[in-house]
Amino acid sequence: MTQPRDIAVSGASVQNGLFHLAPEQFWNMFFFKKKPAHTITVLPHPAICPQGEIVPAIVGKSIVECLLAEEVEIGHSCQMQCSCTTCHVYVMEGGQFVSQQRDDEDRVLKTTQDRQRWSRLGCQAVFEGNGNLVIEIRG
Ligand code: FES
Numbered sequence: 001m002t003q004p005r006d007i008a009v010s011g012a013s014v015q016n017g018l019f020h021l022a023p024e025q026f027w028n029m030f031f032f033k034k035k036p037a038h039t040i041t042v043l044p045h046p047a048i049c050p051q052g053e054i055v056p057a058i059v060g061k062s063i064v065e066c067l068l069a070e071e072v073e074i075g076h077s078c079q080m081q082c083s084c085t086t087c088h089v090y091v092m093e094g095g096q097f098v099s100q101q102r103d104d105e106d107r108v109l110k111t112t113q114d115r116q117r118w119s120r121l122g123c124q125a126v127f128e129g130n131g132n133l134v135i136e137i138r139g
Helices: 023-030 063-069 103-109
Strands: 007-009 012-015 018-020 039-042 053-056 088-093 119-121 133-137
Touching: 039 063, 053 063, 103 119
Parallel strands: 039 133
Antiparallel strands: 007 012, 012 018, 039 053, 088 119, 088 133
């Protein structure tokens, strides 16, 4: 009789004839049966996510909230009170899928030296659905 061989592929493995899943695979397979409808692609940032990251975009949540939910540790020194610039991001694609900039956000962004037309405070830009975002973390 042949003995089952131990194999491992991408976190899943067969050991002694029993199939094992890595915890995140189990979670993804049984609780998240489908991919997120929309995503935020975070371009590589040397300190925060050197390889870049793709996280689910959640309708009604700010960019900062979406990133923190996936452990992308973007700065948010004022605790998302629209009074610092540590959450400054460039929204490279999908700017039409987040909330409009308000006057208080505009006032804070005026204090940054690298402000661009596509600058947003990640804590104030709320995802509204219908498309994907690509961002670069600046703060
Ligand atoms: S966290 Fe301070 S303005 Fe966004």
